[in-house]
Amino acid sequence: TTGQSFREFKRWSAIQYAAAQMKEGALVRTAAMDAGFADTAHLSRVFRQTFGLTPSAAIGALPLQEGHSGQRPVS
16 A cells, blocks of 8 residues: 555654654664664664664754753764
8 A cells, every 4th residue: 555565664653752752862872772673873874864864964954942951862
C-alpha cells in the first residue's frame, strides 16, 4: 500500500523517533539506542542517507527553545 517494504517502514519509523528524541534534547547516542540502531554511527549513516545531513548538523540548525541553556547535546 505505501510502496515501502516492512524493513524500509521500520527504518523510517526509527529515524523519526530518533529525530524527535534529539529535538527534545536527548543525546544522539541515547536516541540511537532507544530507536533501535546498533550504535551512533549507524544512526548517523541512516540519518545522512535520509535527510542529507548528520544528526549534529540537524540539531545545530534547530532554533533554541525559550529557557534553554544555549547548549545543545550532540553526542
